[in-house]
Amino acid sequence: MELKIYQVDAFAEKVFSGNPAAVVPLKAWLSEGEMQDIAAENNLSETAFYIIENERVLIRWFTPGVEVDLCGHATLATAHVLLEHEGYQGNEISFFSPRSGDLAVKRLEDGFLELDFPSDTLEKAELNPWLTAPFQPIPVEAYKGKTDYILVFDNETQIKNLHYDLHKISHIRARGVIVTAQGEEVDFVSRFFGPMVGVPEDPVTGSAHTSLTPLWAEKLGKHELTARQLSKRGGNLFCELDGERVKIRGEAKTYLIGKIYI
Known part of the structure; x- marks a missing residue:
């Protein structure tokens, strides 16, 4: 079997920045095991698979280890592939995820892509030792969303210079842990x-901003926010809280087009 594969840097103004995602167009779903094997072989934080059915794009996302409920940067990358390489007509794409429902991506006049995702619902969490022990310094607040924990710190410098223990983090029962603080320039x-x-540190995590946007909208008293993920590659996001939805804008750049043989 021969499959096309794209690698796209999402939330990136240029290649070698943002978050790389693989995108694999399909005519019909492969088995779950085959998709997981491809994602593990790619060894990127996410590989997106999609099929087009009745004018909707059905999408699924896999890390090297598991299938996940939602992935922002790989959805952005998939929209980029559809619009720039796969001949998709129009500027709006209706996605459907079996795990997350209806999603949408729009190409804006300035060339940015805008994700339209459901907003996360957060609950205040206690600063238990098993949650805070992997990190130094200690966070000042904790929240629990649908899939992730959020730890709030005093300032941006603490996020940049954070000391952490991945082994201890791996024992927290969640998809991931988001660390955050108010920014200096964003x-x-x-x-x-x-x-x-299977993702030690994700370069730019679109889905995390469905949790971060409502949190910081409430804290800062504003609905339109600028954000930056402070990974080594880094990435900029523009976020808007719109009722029970979050809109996240960013750019994407194609890095690689190839073929898979299985």
Whole structure:
């Protein structure tokens, strides 16, 4: 079997920045095992697979270790592939995820892509030792979303210079742990750790901003926010809280087009 594969840097103004995702167009779903094997072979934080059915794009996302409920940067990358390489007509794409429902991506006049995702619901969490022990310094607040924990720190410098223990993080029962603080030049900054799903540190995590946007919208009293993920590659995001939805804008750049033989 021969399959086409793209690698796209999402939330990136140029290649070698943002978050790389693989995108594999399909005519019909492969087995779950085959998709997981491809994602493990790619060894990127996410590989997206999609099929087009009745004018909707059905999408699934796999880390090297598991299938996940939602992935922002790989959805952005998939929209880029459809619009730039696969002849998709129009500027709006309706996605459907079996795990997350209806999603949408729009190409804006300035060339940016805008994700339209459901907003996460957060609950305040206690600063238990098993949650805070992997990190130094200690966070000042904790929240629990649908799949991730959020730890809030005092300032951006603490996020940049954070000391952490991936082994200890991997024992936290969640998809990942988001660390965040108010930014100096943007509204908020963050990093994302997901060793429990095979992603030690994710370069730019679109789905995490469905949790971070409502949190910082409430804290800062504004609905439109600028954000930066402070990984080594780094990435900029523009976020808007719109009722029970979050809109996340960013750019994407094609790095690689190839073939898979299985």
